[in-house]
Amino acid sequence: MGVIPAVPGRPDYSVYLVTDTAQCAARGRDVVATVAEAVAGGATAVQVREKDASARAFLDTVLRIAAVLPERVALFVNDRVDVFLAARAAGARVTGVHVGQSDLPPDAVRALVGPDAVLGLSAATPAELRAAAQSPARVDYVGIGALHATRTKSDAPPALGHDGFASLVRAVRLPAVAIGGVRMADMPLLRAAGAAGGAIVSGVCAAPDPRAAAQAYAHAWAAGDD
Numbered sequence: 001m002g003v004i005p006a007v008p009g010r011p012d013y014s015v016y017l018v019t020d021t022a023q024c025a026a027r028g029r030d031v032v033a034t035v036a037e038a039v040a041g042g043a044t045a046v047q048v049r050e051k052d053a054s055a056r057a058f059l060d061t062v063l064r065i066a067a068v069l070p071e072r073v074a075l076f077v078n079d080r081v082d083v084f085l086a087a088r089a090a091g092a093r094v095t096g097v098h099v100g101q102s103d104l105p106p107d108a109v110r111a112l113v114g115p116d117a118v119l120g121l122s123a124a125t126p127a128e129l130r131a132a133a134q135s136p137a138r139v140d141y142v143g144i145g146a147l148h149a150t151r152t153k154s155d156a157p158p159a160l161g162h163d164g165f166a167s168l169v170r171a172v173r174l175p176a177v178a179i180g181g182v183r184m185a186d187m188p189l190l191r192a193a194g195a196a197g198g199a200i201v202s203g204v205c206a207a208p209d210p211r212a213a214a215q216a217y218a219h220a221w222a223a224g225d226d
Helices: 020-027 031-041 055-068 080-087 106-113 125-132 161-170 186-192 210-221
Strands: 016-019 045-048 074-080 096-099 118-123 141-145 175-180 195-202
Touching: 016 031, 016 096, 016 210, 020 055, 031 045, 031 055, 031 210, 045 055, 045 210, 055 074, 055 080, 074 080, 074 118, 074 210, 080 106, 106 118, 125 141, 125 161, 141 161, 175 210, 186 195, 186 210, 195 210
Parallel strands: 016 045, 016 195, 045 074, 074 096, 096 118, 118 141, 141 175, 175 195
Antiparallel strands: none
16 A cells, blocks of 8 residues: 555644653653644644543643644544533634544544544554444544554553554555554654554653654654655
């Protein structure tokens, strides 16, 4: 399968940052500052993930991140449809929601967020990918993983490796983002396999310099087109 071309109006998923407030704090940085630096370096999409935050704190983080993002960078809310809706009601530019297999089902999410929001769904098996592709709710992209073993998500499925990931990408026509332990060296291989991007957590949030890290991921992604 060849590289998925850019589609006008579709978010650029290539360097897809997933936030981790604790990792940012461990580096002495606020998560919003980390996101701003990463976007300056080349992050093309941001998913705000706050597994342990209250709804109010989660919303505050989304609003603050939305305020620093340029329009070209998509902003997704992880799991919490209520937080997405509240952010949109507050006037924030939020692109959509990303949910997992144990969250609200896609049809329920789509009914709540409406037709204009971008809906992402995590999937790890051929059956889950078929369900996503055939969903009447219109799933816009899938997150396939875990690519490698990861410590940032306690309920991550077993690692697929590159061969397993590539096999699943070939089985679905939706844009596919690799998730789970994505490293810089993975990016050109993912692109060559037909992925739409790689989701990065520790590689940016725990990096000494998030701008430089995001730039390096972006350069590695570009190398997959050589």
